[in-house]
Amino acid sequence: xxxxxxxxxxxxxxxxxxxxxxxxxxxxxxxxxxxxxxxxxxxxxxxxxxxxxxxxxxxxxxxxxxxxxxxxxxxxxxxxxxxxxxxxxxxxxxxxxxxxxxxxxxxxxxxxxxxxxxxxxxxxxxxxxxxxxxxxxxxxxxxxxxxxxxxxxxxxxxxxxxxxxxxxxxxxxxxxxxxxxxxxxxxxxxxxxxxxxxxxxxxxxxxxxxxxxxxxxxxxxxxxxxxxxxxxxxxxxxxxxxxx
Numbered sequence: 001x002x003x004x005x006x007x008x009x010x011x012x013x014x015x016x017x018x019x020x021x022x023x024x025x026x027x028x029x030x031x032x033x034x035x036x037x038x039x040x041x042x043x044x045x046x047x048x049x050x051x052x053x054x055x056x057x058x059x060x061x062x063x064x065x066x067x068x069x070x071x072x073x074x075x076x077x078x079x080x081x082x083x084x085x086x087x088x089x090x091x092x093x094x095x096x097x098x099x100x101x102x103x104x105x106x107x108x109x110x111x112x113x114x115x116x117x118x119x120x121x122x123x124x125x126x127x128x129x130x131x132x133x134x135x136x137x138x139x140x141x142x143x144x145x146x147x148x149x150x151x152x153x154x155x156x157x158x159x160x161x162x163x164x165x166x167x168x169x170x171x172x173x174x175x176x177x178x179x180x181x182x183x184x185x186x187x188x189x190x191x192x193x194x195x196x197x198x199x200x201x202x203x204x205x206x207x208x209x210x211x212x213x214x215x216x217x218x219x220x221x222x223x224x225x226x227x228x229x230x231x232x233x234x235x236x237x238x239x240x241x242x243x244x
Contacts, residue, residue, distance in 0.1 A: 084191030107193030113161035
């Protein structure tokens with residue numbers, strides 16, 4: 001196991017007593033990847049049984065088979081035209097929290113607002129909230145669950161900034177061996193992304209139309225810092241710097 005992966009697992013061991021999901025029924029490892037660090041994690045998770053709320057499931061937090069793999073995922077900004085999308089690679093050992101933050105950053109969010117994620121296949125709600133859970137869904141802590149739980153073709157929705165109401169639609173395209181490439185890494189990108197606090201998709205589309213016509217409101221331009229943003233352009237090198 002790499003040093004970074006070992007540190008990831010060590011962090012899980014430090015926080016494992018906070019887990020209230022019940023026995024995580026993790027699969028028995030099938031190959032040499034399962035080492036003493038993951039085994040320690042599994043041993044620590046097993047006793048966490050007490051006081052299980054009705055809206056919290058007995059959900060495993062890692063899948064040993066995929067924990068050391070890389071995930072190729074596509075993401076797009078929902079309900080916005082023209083298309084703003086990303087194709088990126090992330091480690092299976094990353095948390096869902098790290099996945100969500102990577103997506104928000106690569107669409108030019110700055111992480112100053114709340115966010116959550118929903119797995120549409122499993123109806124799991126990944127959140128830090130202690131109270132709110134959408135009807136019919138199971139709550140899972142997004143800072144503990146890992147990307148390794150996801151399967152090929154799984155679809156997730158990430159919500160960011162409940163005021164502006166941004167949604168990012170994710171689709172797991174492929175699970176593959178990790179290479180020497182630094183992860184996470186953006187492979188393809190189209191469109192700039194969001195403008196923080198602009199007012200959501202409707203306001204972003206209005207700005208896009210005004211920009212195309214050369215009619216951006218001067219007050220709005222001042223609010224942007226004096227320089228307009230071209231929503232049709234994106235710099236992959238910049239995105240990869242943002243998510244380091």
